[in-house]
Amino acid sequence: MAVVPPEEHEGLIRVLTEAQRIGALGTQPIVDIIAHARSFADALPPTTTSCVDLGSGAGVPGLVIAIARPNIHITLVDRRSKRTDTLQRAVRSLNLENQVNVVCADIERFAQQPETKQSFDAACARGFGPPEFTLKWSARLVKAGGVIVVSEPPLGSPDRWKDIDLHSLGVSAPTRLGPVAMFHVEHL
Numbered sequence: 001m002a003v004v005p006p007e008e009h010e011g012l013i014r015v016l017t018e019a020q021r022i023g024a025l026g027t028q029p030i031v032d033i034i035a036h037a038r039s040f041a042d043a044l045p046p047t048t049t050s051c052v053d054l055g056s057g058a059g060v061p062g063l064v065i066a067i068a069r070p071n072i073h074i075t076l077v078d079r080r081s082k083r084t085d086t087l088q089r090a091v092r093s094l095n096l097e098n099q100v101n102v103v104c105a106d107i108e109r110f111a112q113q114p115e116t117k118q119s120f121d122a123a124c125a126r127g128f129g130p131p132e133f134t135l136k137w138s139a140r141l142v143k144a145g146g147v148i149v150v151s152e153p154p155l156g157s158p159d160r161w162k163d164i165d166l167h168s169l170g171v172s173a174p175t176r177l178g179p180v181a182m183f184h185v186e187h188l
Helices: 010-021 030-043 062-068 081-093 107-112 131-141
Strands: 050-054 073-078 100-104 120-125 142-151 175-177 180-184
Touching: 010 030, 010 062, 010 081, 030 062, 030 142, 030 175, 030 180, 050 062, 050 131, 062 073, 062 100, 073 081, 081 100, 107 131, 120 131, 131 142
Parallel strands: 050 073, 050 120, 073 100, 120 142
Antiparallel strands: 142 180, 175 180
């Protein structure tokens, strides 16, 4: 069975268009949203088999990663039940129930659960929160040797990582990969 790329996946386009219509996703063209989310999928190492998407909202980048990388099990986490209810319906409509798990939880509680703490190969965050907050909670969810991929501001923007003690958070300096930055998790 051939894998349909996210940018051509009619179901994904329909789900994201609906999310945009109800105000759960920004106003950028859907093709641009998918292209940006695709950079998360492309940044994940080939050995990645599990990924958590923090603050999933409308499912970006998580649903795009699921479509682009069917070998990765994705956990979409958002604290708003209205969003997770919509995500559950989206996952069903895309027939991704065996690959995507939707969790309604506050990230601080989710990251402290024994079954989730340091259990993922990767974490992704598109617009989750302030940089240090995002890294702190992502690092608590990712295994040593895993990666964190976060959305970056446009090139030429100030370096938002320079005043953060990355070592104390257990992560490497970032590597910029187009519109995203990747950190290696090196738990202390």
